[in-house]
Amino acid sequence: MKKEKLTKNQQTVLSLLEQSKEPLKAYTILSGTQKKGIKAPTQVYRALDKLIEIGKVHKIESKNSYVACNISNCNAMTSTSFLICEKCEKVTELEKDNLKSFFGTLSKSVNFEYSDHNLEIFGCCNACR
Amino acid sequence: MKKEKLTKNQQTVLSLLEQSKEPLKAYTILSGTQKKGIKAPTQVYRALDKLIEIGKVHKIESKNSYVACNISNCNAMTSTSFLICEKCEKVTELEKDNLKSFFGTLSKSVNFEYSDHNLEIFGCCNACR
DNA sequence: AGTAACACTGTTATAATATAACAATTTTTA
DNA sequence: TAAAAATTGTTATATTATAACAGTGTTACT
Structure with a gap:
């Protein structure tokens, strides 16, 4: 059941994301x-779903956009x-x-059982200043 | 330019959100x-835009949902x-x-100029345990 | 090797979320 | 009170995402 190799469509999508500078x-x-043969939205979303599931891609919720994860062996599928x-x-x-432990502690302090998080910090990067 | 009073549609939308237990x-x-006379999506989105702008409503990005803010005088329009x-x-x-100051410091430490953030912590609340 | 289970594919259609554009009216500001 | 700004109602459309279905390829196990 553990499958290491990506399928054609998954590779195609991941590769495009990896080449992109932005989400x-x-x-x-x-x-x-x-x-590359992908013709319908479904195919893209299916590939994305899988890639997200295995942690190769993350979704930027506030932008409805997707980024390749460049952290080797990233296990942050659901907490980014x-x-x-x-x-x-x-x-x-x-x-x-x-920040998982930080948010875990923070949550506990208000009587909430932490399991995952999504954090998006907006601002200006070093290169743009 | 500072307007304290909400218009009819804005009140209608806010009032519904305030009565709701969830987003x-x-x-x-x-x-x-x-x-109450609201007939088209545009009218809802326009009211929401305004309510968000003045901090009375926040958007939960990961759920495409909206919540009324119950923090008096909340100034977290864009950082929640x-x-x-x-x-x-x-x-x-x-x-x-x-958290604003925490994220500010954190950002600075990686050479990033913080301006806003969106944090969503998922888990299980006290009442559900 | 055979086969059952499962995952992936391609395809068409549609659902869900959000904005554009325009003319009219009301409210605010100066 | 006139100009500027905000809000309204309306129709149409854009954008984001999923459903449903039949077929094909892969995996895992005897």
Whole structure:
């Protein structure tokens, strides 16, 4: 059941995302992969779902966009933290402990059982200043 | 230019949100306000835009949903932190300032100029345990 | 190797979320 | 009171995402 190898469509989508400097929207991915044989939104979303599930791609919720994860062996499938530059749209993923322990402690202090989080920090990146 | 009083549609939408225990989706708001004279999505979105702008409503990005803010004089228009219970869907907003300075410092440490954030913590609330 | 289970594919259609554009009216400001 | 700004109602459309279905390929196990 554990499958290491990506299928053709999954590779196509991931590869496009990896080449991109910014997050891409699903329909942009569709446009960008049509010559590779992807023809319908469903195919893109299916590939994305899988890639997200295995942690290779994350979704930027506030932008309905998707980014390839460049953290080796990222296990942050469902808990991600991003810095998003509002000038150039570049997105950087926070590594560390991913703030998981911080949010865990914070949650506990207000009597809430933490399981995951989504953090998006907006501002201006170093290169744009 | 500072307007304290909400217009009819804005009041209608806000009032529905305030009565709700969970975040509502735009089209649910539309359904819920049709007898009050709201007839088209545009009217809902316009009211929401305004309410968000003045801080009375926040958007839960990961759910495409909207919540009334119950923090008096909330100034977190664009920087919000939520605890979201995955069982009952209840949403609790963390009081403003606390995390802004934390994220500011965190950002600075990686050479990023913080301006706003969106934090969504998922888990299980006290009542559901 | 055979086969059952499962995952992925391609395809068409449609659902759900959100904005554009325009003419009219009301409210605010100066 | 006139100009500017905000809000309204309306129709149409854009954008984002899923459903449903039949077929094909892969995996895992005897």
